[in-house]
Amino acid sequence: MSRSWYQKAAPLLFALAPVWAVLGALAIGAVFIAAAGISPIDAYAALLDGAFGSLSGFGITIQKTVPLLFAGLGVAVAFRCGLFNIGGEGQLYIGALFGGWVALTFPNLPAPILLPAVLIASFIGGGIWGAIPGYLRAKWNKSEIITTILMNYIGFWFVSFLLHGPLQESRGYYPQSEILPQASWLPIIWEPARVHLGIILALLAAAGVYVLMWRTTIGYEIRAVGSNPEAAEYSGIPVVRSMVLAMFVSGGLMGLAGASEILGVQHRLSDFFSPGYGFDGIAVALLGYTHPLGVTLAAVFFGGLRSGFNAVQRTEGLPLAMAQVVQGLVLVLVVASVILARVRTLLRRREAASAGRAD
Amino acid sequence: MPTLLQLENITKIFDGLVANDHISLEVEKGEIHALLGENGAGKTTLMNILYGLYHADGGQITLRGERVAFSSPGDAIRLGIGMVHQHFMLIPVFTVAENIILGLGSLRRPVLDLDSATERIARLSEEYGLDVDPQAEVCNLSVGARQRVEIIKALYRGADLFILDEPTSVLTPQEVDDLFTVLRRLVKEGHSVIFITHKLDEVMSISDRVTVLRDGEVVATVHTAETTKEDLARMMVGREIVFTVHREPMSPGETVLEVNGLQVDIDDDRCSMPLQGISFSVRRHEILGIAGVGGNGQSELTGAVVGLFKPAAGNITILGKDIADQGTKGVIKLNVGRIPEDRQAQGLVPDFTISENLISTNFWERPLSRGSLLNFSVIGQLARGLIDEYDIRPPHPGLLAKQMSGGNQQKLILARELSRDPDLIIAVQPTRGLDVGATEYIYKELLNHRERGAAILLISTELEEIFALSDRIAVMFKGDILGIRDADTVEIEDIGLMMAGVRPEEQVAPEASR
Numbered sequence: 001m002s003r004s005w006y007q008k009a010a011p012l013l014f015a016l017a018p019v020w021a022v023l024g025a026l027a028i029g030a031v032f033i034a035a036a037g038i039s040p041i042d043a044y045a046a047l048l049d050g051a052f053g054s055l056s057g058f059g060i061t062i063q064k065t066v067p068l069l070f071a072g073l074g075v076a077v078a079f080r081c082g083l084f085n086i087g088g089e090g091q092l093y094i095g096a097l098f099g100g101w102v103a104l105t106f107p108n109l110p111a112p113i114l115l116p117a118v119l120i121a122s123f124i125g126g127g128i129w130g131a132i133p134g135y136l137r138a139k140w141n142k143s144e145i146i147t148t149i150l151m152n153y154i155g156f157w158f159v160s161f162l163l164h165g166p167l168q169e170s171r172g173y174y175p176q177s178e179i180l181p182q183a184s185w186l187p188i189i190w191e192p193a194r195v196h197l198g199i200i201l202a203l204l205a206a207a208g209v210y211v212l213m214w215r216t217t218i219g220y221e222i223r224a225v226g227s228n229p230e231a232a233e234y235s236g237i238p239v240v241r242s243m244v245l246a247m248f249v250s251g252g253l254m255g256l257a258g259a260s261e262i263l264g265v266q267h268r269l270s271d272f273f274s275p276g277y278g279f280d281g282i283a284v285a286l287l288g289y290t291h292p293l294g295v296t297l298a299a300v301f302f303g304g305l306r307s308g309f310n311a312v313q314r315t316e317g318l319p320l321a322m323a324q325v326v327q328g329l330v331l332v333l334v335v336a337s338v339i340l341a342r343v344r345t346l347l348r349r350r351e352a353a354s355a356g357r358a359d
Numbered sequence: 360m361p362t363l364l365q366l367e368n369i370t371k372i373f374d375g376l377v378a379n380d381h382i383s384l385e386v387e388k389g390e391i392h393a394l395l396g397e398n399g400a401g402k403t404t405l406m407n408i409l410y411g412l413y414h415a416d417g418g419q420i421t422l423r424g425e426r427v428a429f430s431s432p433g434d435a436i437r438l439g440i441g442m443v444h445q446h447f448m449l450i451p452v453f454t455v456a457e458n459i460i461l462g463l464g465s466l467r468r469p470v471l472d473l474d475s476a477t478e479r480i481a482r483l484s485e486e487y488g489l490d491v492d493p494q495a496e497v498c499n500l501s502v503g504a505r506q507r508v509e510i511i512k513a514l515y516r517g518a519d520l521f522i523l524d525e526p527t528s529v530l531t532p533q534e535v536d537d538l539f540t541v542l543r544r545l546v547k548e549g550h551s552v553i554f555i556t557h558k559l560d561e562v563m564s565i566s567d568r569v570t571v572l573r574d575g576e577v578v579a580t581v582h583t584a585e586t587t588k589e590d591l592a593r594m595m596v597g598r599e600i601v602f603t604v605h606r607e608p609m610s611p612g613e614t615v616l617e618v619n620g621l622q623v624d625i626d627d628d629r630c631s632m633p634l635q636g637i638s639f640s641v642r643r644h645e646i647l648g649i650a651g652v653g654g655n656g657q658s659e660l661t662g663a664v665v666g667l668f669k670p671a672a673g674n675i676t677i678l679g680k681d682i683a684d685q686g687t688k689g690v691i692k693l694n695v696g697r698i699p700e701d702r703q704a705q706g707l708v709p710d711f712t713i714s715e716n717l718i719s720t721n722f723w724e725r726p727l728s729r730g731s732l733l734n735f736s737v738i739g740q741l742a743r744g745l746i747d748e749y750d751i752r753p754p755h756p757g758l759l760a761k762q763m764s765g766g767n768q769q770k771l772i773l774a775r776e777l778s779r780d781p782d783l784i785i786a787v788q789p790t791r792g793l794d795v796g797a798t799e800y801i802y803k804e805l806l807n808h809r810e811r812g813a814a815i816l817l818i819s820t821e822l823e824e825i826f827a828l829s830d831r832i833a834v835m836f837k838g839d840i841l842g843i844r845d846a847d848t849v850e851i852e853d854i855g856l857m858m859a860g861v862r863p864e865e866q867v868a869p870e871a872s873r
Contacts, residue, residue: 216731217723224719227710233667234697234705235719236688 017337018287022301025333029326036322043312050311051304057311059193063265065303066198067092067257067274071281072299073202073209074253076290078130078144080213081246082226087133087148088254088278090155091126095255096262097159098125100177100269101167103184111183115263118184119201122259123252129155130251131244138243152278160271167269176270186264198260202299205253206292212249213292222246254278283331286338305330362424363388363551364409364520369418371404378404380575381418386520391542391552393562393583395595396572397794398765402555403445405572406522410442411435422520441513442522445529447505451498456480458497459512476515483514487544502652503534510541521545522553527561529820531652532855539565557595559588571595596795604802604827607810611830612643615783615814616664620673623659632656634663635839636673641783641814646805648829648846649818651858656838657818658700661787664816665697666690677783691720696781698772698789700818702765706772709761713751714742716760717775749774766797773804784808784815790824802828822854836860 030040099122213219288294309323411429
């Protein structure tokens with residue numbers, strides 16, 4: 001029996017799975033858009049134009065990319081350690097809280113000192129929020145999937161509580177803090193598109209994650225634990241430490257996602273300031289195959305989608321809900337395709353393993 | 360005798376590797392048909408196709424005169440095929456009856472009808488002389504009994520063709536005899552058996568006919584009565600084999616590993632076998648073989664000696680240093696080489712490259728890393744050297760471990776663990792799943808290190824391996840060591856009895872007599 005066309009084409013089909021997922025989501029999305037009485041072709045043209053067609057649109061794409069990139073990197077680091085961090089949203093709020101608190105407490109420090117201090121505080125805040133579930137998993141094998149989800153609620157509502165009380169602005173109308181001192185803002189680095197420093201920091205973070213994971217002993221340990229914890233332990237690698245560290249870095253990057261949003265865009269801490277960047281990070285990481293380069297591309301894609309749909313909403317009158325439907329579709333299909341690809345590798349590995357063992 | 364099963368031109372390809380190449384095979388009603396071949400010859404793949412686990416890329420299967428196609432084990436079971444896997448598919452904390460009806464559903468749904476199942480199992484057990492208590496918890500059964508549970512499980516599902524995959528590899532010599540009695544009983548009742556093995560003696564003593572596989576192809580099918588062990592060996596390997604192991608007599612040197620009153624109890628594992636306070640020592644230029652049926656405390660012992668588990672009582676010293684609080688890293692630092700039982704699970708990181716796997720026990724040392732930065736030029740140099748020295752194939756440092764064959768994975772582990780000339784080597788099942796060539800290589804490597812002055816603790820369930828390599832042999836049973844004997848004077852029957860739990864009346868401890 002000769003190999004069928006499917007067997008020959010399968011590797012290519014699967015390698016490009018994320019691309020098919022995106023195209024498929026856009027195709028199904030077209031049906032929804034048409035149902036809303038808008039021409040899908042016009043809508044997608046407007047989307048592309050809105051996201052990349054003008055300087056201001058491109059600026060918004062970059063602005064949305066920044067927190068998505070930080071969050072995607074965060075999920076990717078945990079994933080490489082075999083951990084599923086779904087607690088990005090909580091870590092993001094706690095990170096923003098730590099950073100915001102430092103900025104509000106030391107308003108008179110000069111920018112070169114205050115801004116780094118705020119960023120470090122955000123990293124530590126998010127990191128602690130990530131390290132706690134990491135420790136529970138590493139030490140007592142409590143599923144980090146459950147604990148990170150639960151920590152989301154604690155983190156989010158704790159920040160909300162503070163914003164309704166001790167941290168609330170003096171006018172007292174809204175659950176938000178005073179405006180942050182200007183020295184803590186991420187400066188605009190490209191005026192025409194109003195792009196702030198955050199994008200440079202996020203790209204540096206991507207490079208940093210690459211170096212950490214593939215060039216240092218710490219990353220080596222984290223990846224070993226992620227691929228085979230039993231063998232890692234057998235080799236003398238501290239499994240508990242690696243897991244806690246990976247979750248600390250993961251949460252820290254989430255904290256930076258929060259900080260970049262409040263320091264670069266909102267300039268104050270408020271509740272509901274994140275439209276779910278912590279969760280979107282999961283899709284960004286998976287679409288980017290949890291590699292910093294792929295994650296960067298995926299973050300730009302999702303950033304463009306967010307800013308593009310804003311434009312479609314404005315110019316074509318597409319209801320916001322419909323934009324969210326399409327984004328949701330992309331998410332579902334991307335995740336499904338990644339899972340499918342993973343299941344396939346797993347199955348092949350099993351077949352091959354038993355063939356190798358075949359006596 | 361009428362033909363029960365006919366396989367014609369079965370072909371299976373994994374990623375371009377031909378595991379089964381146009382294999383044809385006939386099994387008659389009421390015969391024991393041995394399927395003989397080395398590790399990697401394609402025996403298990405073929406049987407997994409027959410059992411519906413894999414789908415063949417070509418060929419056809421005829422059962423009782425009708426063409427059949429299986430897409431799952433469920434199909435095979437419905438057509439009367441029962442498989443006893445090498446690793447039993449039983450849930451340890453369930454009873455025998457619960458295990459047997461697993462997946463069958465109940466006649467009185469949704470009520471679980473255990474009583475009638477228990478009754479039927481007892482009847483089958485009686486009828487075929489299997490001696491299995493339906494109400495026993497599997498966890499408390501011996502390995503031989505678990506195997507009989509698997510056989511009953513197949514009978515209960517109406518099997519009349521039994522496939523046994525390397526059924527003797529986990530048994531004591533006495534249990535092997537019992538199994539053979541059961542198999543003869545099965546064929547007398549009209550059932551058929553396919554017996555997968557790589558052991559020639561077993562083929563000669565149990566089978567009616569034998570089909571020899573090599574490199575995925577059928578070499579020949581012959582009547583057992585009309586062939587000899589030597590002929591079969593030649594067909595199986597394709598060259599003159601039966602390598603002999605030369606173990607030079609040596610006088611042992613200083614004590615390297617000393618285990619004293621060791622107790623280990625892993626409380627989070629209900630089916631673990633606690634160690635009952637065992638003591639032994641291994642000296643330089645000496646191989647101490649630990650024999651015993653799997654699951655009698657070997658993993659607990661190894662885990663303790665490599666630093667994975669902390670002893671509950673007693674102590675372990677390596678060159679005079681207590682390793683109680685050292686952990687695996689501390690033990691590695693004492694210059695100990697470890698060949699783990701399961702190279703896929705413990706020995707390798709599958710997604711790591713050959714280079715990355717070669718440094719997993721010392722990447723934190725200079726010059727492999729400085730501070731926390733890995734030095735890739737040094738690592739590359741080391742990897743290329745070791746790949747060359749240990750003939751690891753294919754010789755690409757960037758190849759992922761999961762893409763390598765079992766034999767080469769084992770060489771990778773040897774390169775990592777033995778290239779630093781360890782003072783102590785802990786080798787657990789070092790040749791499991793390897794072909795004759797790789798086995799020979801590993802035996803030579805271990806004996807070279809013995810000659811160099813390493814102390815070697817060899818833990819294996821393969822008696823042949825224990826006898827080929829050991830200077831002294833200890834036997835483990837239910838977490839205890841029943842005796843330590845001089846390998847050159849002990850009889851295999853003595854070891855076999857101890858493996859079955861018969862405590863020798865009078866133990867002559869060789870250490871005491873020295």
